[in-house]
Amino acid sequence: MSLHGRLTRWWQTRRIPLALLLLTRQPVRLAVALAGISFAGILMFMQLGFRDGLFDASVTIHRLFDADLVLISPRSTSSVSMAGFPKRRLVQAMAAPEVEGITPVHWNLLLWRNPETRGTRSILTLGFEPNDPLFTDPSLAPKARLLTQKGRVLFDEQSRPEFGPVAPWFKAGRTVESEIAGKRVRVAGLVGLGTSFGADGNLLTSSETFLELLPNTPPGSIEVGLIRLKPGSDPAVVAKRLQAQLPSDVTVLTKQGFIDFEQNYWRTSTSIGFIFTLGAAMGFVVGCVIVYQVLYSDVSDHLPEYATLMAMGYRLLSLLGVVAREGLLLAAFGYLPAYAAGQGLYWLVRSATQLPVFMDTTRAVTVFSMILVMCMASAALAMRRLADADPAEIF
């Protein structure tokens, strides 16, 4: 039978839409149910959005690197505790035929003095050779040349305001100077990188200046080694081979592996993931309770009517179907306002915190599935009340 034929047949054999009428002819009850479901949906959207947004934000810098492979020390656990490894390993990697170029990077959190309030705060500082490519963004190269002069830094204008009014002062033409680890530095330019979990602000400087700021760094030690491959080579294959060739004091990661390494730390070694997932679960439970209450009292109120339908010859199964359809309709009607509110709140969060929180399809589908499960589970529980509908009792 054709689809059209099926649809016509379905349309012809349809019955009175009892579930829809039960819901819409009781507007107050419907409003309560929808408010509850939407609330639960919004809660889930927010918690999951924050969680994913925070994980995403933890790799703001990682994504910017111009690298196919990244070398780090096996002792490094995350961007806030990077350990050093011999720079020689990076040079050794050059021997592989696929390698096109390398960039050794110093990476540490240093104490920056707010030029206005004189208070200190730790800022993520990267040191590199100003002539080496660091980020994929080509606008960095001309600014990096300014770093060849000693004691010069590039300041991330998206750093949190607690670091002082560096960007406005610089843009106003003032000479902005501050102190790092007791040494005087001058801001030579501004870059736009973005904050992350571990770092409230970012600073770029030359290796030379970096070592001056941190004189205790062992000679020849770096924290991150960037490797660029020739076009057409497979990073995963090369990473595997390098890992086998190089001593065990380095870990070879693909760029994605480096990103995963960082996110994995925040996901598994901190309670952030758990807290937000728990928050979403709370929304789920609250929603369940509300939908169950509404459906249960709805079934209870209409018990004599359900019994009448059974006395008329309706099967228990088709009455269970009515309750199930009520759940389904509630899920659909309740999701729409939750989705709209989620979009609005994400926008609000983005503008207030700079966290990259967006409505992605996966999350939209996840939350809808949760709402669906919530409504159907509640409907299934409320159905048990139907067992009390005894048509013999209504005479």
Added chain:
Amino acid sequence: MAAPAAIELKNLSHWYGVGSMRRQVLQGVNLQVAAGEVVLLTGPSGCGKTTLLTLVGALRQVQQGSVQVLGQQLADASRGERQRLRRSIGMIFQGHNLLRCLTAEQNVQMGSDLLPGMSYRARRDQAREWLRSVGLGDELHKLPHDLSGGQKQRVAIARALAAHPRLLLADEPTAALDSQTGREVVELLRRLAREQGCAVLMVTHDPRILDIADRLVRMEDGHLMEAERPTIAATP
């Protein structure tokens, strides 16, 4: 006569409760209602009339005796068999038991929706037709809330008849109505049942409607006895 009896009860007994609380409500009841016959059942309250009605209506499991309704033995019928049989039995209750969230027309269509192989439009038209024949052609889209007691009971009759039943069971359908409305409702009920060739078993306390019956039976303490044909209609 060719058609099987609408109802045939043989030695039907029924008990409620267990142990020392066990109480017999029906004691070897025998009753026959022919197809198309209108039988009224009277008796003091608590004598077992409603129990009899629920047993005949396939709403309760038979404990002892034989209950044949529309040719089907209910003594060992499964839940599913009883549910299917109920589709051929129309029921009218003391209260109207209409669905509050449905209009008059939709309530009646809940009855015709049980009929297989009819399109939605045909079932809806039929529901409207039934409402017209109970005199509610102008109240199709009203909710039960906005109808009077008599109107609601007439919607209930239309709903019961919309499923094309061959047996109609009514439990004091006039209890909530004033005497004149009650009289109108039962006369309508009898006329429509007659037109459909549908047998009627009606429980009632109302002495003013006894004359509509083809036959009267009286129940006392779980026993059934034939009663005199009422003479109200015959009195000058």
